[in-house]
Amino acid sequence: MDNSNPFANIAGPEDARAALASWKERAEQRAADAIAASEAVQELTAVGMDANGVVAVKLNSSGAVIGVQFAPDLQRMQLRHAERQFMEAYQNAGQALLENARAAVEARLDPGSPTAKALVDSIKMRFPEPPEEELQ
Template sequence: MTVDNDNPFADIRGPEDARAALADWKERAEQRAADAIAASEAVQELTAVGMDANGAVAVKLNSSGAVIGVQFAPELQRMQLRHAERQFMEAYGNAGKVLLKQARDAVEARLDPGSPTARALVDSIKMRFPEPEPEERP
């Protein structure tokens, strides 16, 4: 007879074994739920700042990717509007990259990165700030 180590109920020989296995399962389920809540709360508390390459614009985002702050360097006044827009969008994109990394770190500190809950938490930010596809080399 082989024992399935992933199934806590596989080696039950009587009522006491069943009660112990059920109590263990319940404890692990409660711990996973607490870890998932902690990871979700950690992600919700995140803020991220990104800057453009020239340091002319800094954008601060909250955990949902909304802009909650913008700082402009004085040299931005001398830029043409299309350049200022590009600087802003670059800073916004960089803030999104920072937010995505912070979310991954926060989730992985609390959950198995391969778990559906971990993927869902990270994917919620990844949808707003998709990572570039790796370039294929011939």
């Protein structure tokens, strides 16, 4: 029996009904998994810090800043350095959000599926991964 096409070996009406019911059940499960993955991504938050531990930034699933914490060391910094620390923490939070989204999606969907890719790409557009040479 060819399992790649559930409709390939239909011998009669009962086989057709069974194949259609099986197809419908799989489609409903894929839809439920996609909804669960989407909801999981929407509930995500992530925190990122700068390398010096001076600024911590918390993001919601859309990448909006929902919290910022500053260490007392910030008071002694020049403004341009404080800005750089904030942006580093923000980018690190974005990368954490992207990784959290990947994990949430992959726990519910095949990572290669178009739905999984679209959910992760929605965050990746806002927080592109650094080029390979920057990672080393």
